Amino acid sequence: xxxxxxxxxxxxxxxxxxxxxxxxxxxxxxxxxxxxxxxxxxxxxxxxxxxxxxxxxxxxxxxxxxxxxxxxxxxxxxxxxxxxxxxxxxxxxxxxxxxxxxxxxxxxxxxxxxxxxxxxxxxxxxxxxxxxxxxxxxxxxxxxxxxxxxxxxxxxxxxxxxxxxxxxxxxxxxxxxxxxxxxxxxxxxxxxxxxxxxxxxxxxxxx
Amino acid sequence: xxxxxxxxxxxxxxxxxxxxxxxxxxxxxxxxxxxxxxxxxxxxxxxxxxxxxxxxxxxxxxxxxxxxxxxxxxxxxxxxxxxxxxxxxxxxxxxxxxxxxxxxxxxxxxxxxxxxxxxxxxxxxxxxxxxxxxxxxxxxxxxxxxxxxxxxxxxxxxxxxxxxxxxxxxxxxxxxxxxxxxxxxxxxxxxxxxxxxxxxxxxxxxxxxxxxxxxxxxxxxxxxxxxxxxxxxxxxxxxxxxxxxxxxxxxxxxxxxxxxxxxxxxxxxxxxxxxxxxxxxxxxxxxxxxxxxxxxxxxxxxxxxxxxxxxxxxxxxxxxxxxxxxxxxxxxxxxxxxxxxxxxxxxxxxxxxxxxxxxxxxxxxxxxxxxxxxxxxxxxxxxxxxxxxxxxxxxxxxxxxxxxxxxxxxxxxxxxxxxxxxxxxxxxxxxxxxxxxxxxxxxxxxxxxxxxxxxxxxxxxxxxxxx
Numbered sequence: 001x002x003x004x005x006x007x008x009x010x011x012x013x014x015x016x017x018x019x020x021x022x023x024x025x026x027x028x029x030x031x032x033x034x035x036x037x038x039x040x041x042x043x044x045x046x047x048x049x050x051x052x053x054x055x056x057x058x059x060x061x062x063x064x065x066x067x068x069x070x071x072x073x074x075x076x077x078x079x080x081x082x083x084x085x086x087x088x089x090x091x092x093x094x095x096x097x098x099x100x101x102x103x104x105x106x107x108x109x110x111x112x113x114x115x116x117x118x119x120x121x122x123x124x125x126x127x128x129x130x131x132x133x134x135x136x137x138x139x140x141x142x143x144x145x146x147x148x149x150x151x152x153x154x155x156x157x158x159x160x161x162x163x164x165x166x167x168x169x170x171x172x173x174x175x176x177x178x179x180x181x182x183x184x185x186x187x188x189x190x191x192x193x194x195x196x197x198x199x200x201x202x203x204x205x206x207x
Numbered sequence: 208x209x210x211x212x213x214x215x216x217x218x219x220x221x222x223x224x225x226x227x228x229x230x231x232x233x234x235x236x237x238x239x240x241x242x243x244x245x246x247x248x249x250x251x252x253x254x255x256x257x258x259x260x261x262x263x264x265x266x267x268x269x270x271x272x273x274x275x276x277x278x279x280x281x282x283x284x285x286x287x288x289x290x291x292x293x294x295x296x297x298x299x300x301x302x303x304x305x306x307x308x309x310x311x312x313x314x315x316x317x318x319x320x321x322x323x324x325x326x327x328x329x330x331x332x333x334x335x336x337x338x339x340x341x342x343x344x345x346x347x348x349x350x351x352x353x354x355x356x357x358x359x360x361x362x363x364x365x366x367x368x369x370x371x372x373x374x375x376x377x378x379x380x381x382x383x384x385x386x387x388x389x390x391x392x393x394x395x396x397x398x399x400x401x402x403x404x405x406x407x408x409x410x411x412x413x414x415x416x417x418x419x420x421x422x423x424x425x426x427x428x429x430x431x432x433x434x435x436x437x438x439x440x441x442x443x444x445x446x447x448x449x450x451x452x453x454x455x456x457x458x459x460x461x462x463x464x465x466x467x468x469x470x471x472x473x474x475x476x477x478x479x480x481x482x483x484x485x486x487x488x489x490x491x492x493x494x495x496x497x498x499x500x501x502x503x504x505x506x507x508x509x510x511x512x513x514x515x516x517x518x519x520x521x522x523x524x525x526x527x528x529x530x531x532x533x534x535x536x537x538x539x540x541x542x543x544x545x546x547x548x549x550x551x552x553x554x555x556x557x558x559x560x561x562x563x564x565x566x567x568x569x570x571x572x573x574x575x576x577x578x579x580x581x582x583x584x585x586x587x588x589x590x591x592x593x594x595x596x597x598x599x600x601x602x603x604x605x606x607x608x609x610x611x612x613x614x615x616x617x618x619x620x621x622x623x624x625x626x627x628x629x630x631x632x633x634x635x636x637x638x639x640x641x642x643x644x645x646x647x648x649x650x651x652x653x654x655x656x657x658x659x660x661x662x663x664x665x666x667x668x669x670x671x672x673x674x
Contacts, residue, residue, distance in 0.1 A: 059653040059672025063607040079559050086608070090671055091578045091590040093605035101578055105559075107566055108574045117566055125556030152556075179652030204624075205604075205654060205673040 032068025041193030049172035071098035078128035122148035212351035225337035237278035296475035302433035374400030451527035470508030479504030479541030517568025606656040606671030616667035621647035
């Protein structure tokens, strides 16, 4: 055994790399769901990045997750774009949730143009949030959206089928919705924090 | 008064070169069919020994390969008018002189800055458009015109220095009546200074009042008497392509030029364009129209080009294109969008209006819209494309997704979460509806908005999702 080497000498010689805690993204976009905000590292949606929401079927609470945020943004005179939604947004229902429909742009894009339109909206810098339902989106396409969201300082959301969970994704946040046995949200990936072991229960819509 | 003169020595040639950049020799020819002579030649042609005034047959003997294009008086006239419209941006008093445009700039300098600055702006505009020019400024329009023939960039700013500047101009370049130009040199008078020094009486007796009037207009003793240019109220530009074009991508370059011209015209008029038409002309009078409609009046060249290109890319050409025409009749006032000084958006953000235009250009006119409520209680008609939302918020539960048409519920019996809400209306307009709406939970765990016939609770039809 050699003599004891002081730690500072090793560090000064730059032979040892010192790990740092990853930067926790600070965010100001609560989801409106306290239990979910509590487990997310940014305290809500990661700002200027892509969030991916994976669904077993349509209509299991995917909009309940984002409507409080949309309501807050549109009431603050910010624009929101919905790119090729699977159904028509029901104006009466959205307004009940507090969304100002005058600031919601709906874009009908063909299968091939969804990603293009989404990227344009994100990159423009004039949209606070862009929600998209891409038909085919691979890793590269999602990475482009992530870069566009960072460029345009916008919140990006893609809604996809749960079967994509096994594929890697560059999204900053991945949520999986589960309808049965009871509606709940699994956090599958979150940049800047550990993935919580428990699912967050999703409240029913109020009737 | 201060007049600027922009002299355009090769209007016809530049008009052709700007849509057909070529390195090879090119000449314009004019005259009867058996005695064609060269009226204009580009640098490459001159370097090869061709010159203005040469017979076409002589030129062909000198050089085997060159392009000869017939001189088109109409197109020259059109370019002249077009450039006047461009100059109109800088002054309300613009007039046309042979191969030149004059504009009164003494009042414009208050806005654009002193003459050297204004001159460089004018030069930049004309250079960008691809027209060679010479420029001069003088207290009278005709003096400015004469000065451009002598040199480029001369500025005579006061009446006192004007006579000095005119002193040494040779009679041949003085633009006096032709008779005087022919006779005066034989009398030993070779410069304008000498003419101006001659007794007026004698000049009148020999050459008539015409010469005196020209001299007075030159020095400013008589008003210029020029007719002022008025810009046309519609924009209509047509260019013939040199080859038959079968592929849209080959149309992009000429379209870009045309749209830039439109933008220059709009800037001069301080207007915008909301709708214009690109007409692709085929053989035998057939044509394809490509309408370009915008949501709001615009005038930025790059923007207009982007939208025009977006529309053009969707067109399939049925036949080869011979000529292009851009017609803009709807020219409303241009109101720049108001921006807040403390706007939070980052510096190079694209305004939402331009984003919508960009999306429409590629996805189609109806692809970008907003939804608003109507007074109709029938879910199918409760919303439509609109930008206003004056209707009060619905008190009954409404889903967040609305199916375009109701679909039957599959699977086991649903759990009723709320309802019924009866919707019974429309008997007066043929769209009669009588339904009980419920909020139900399907066997897959989805919350649905479904209806059935009144009081039945079977035969469920799903009309929306509480997503």
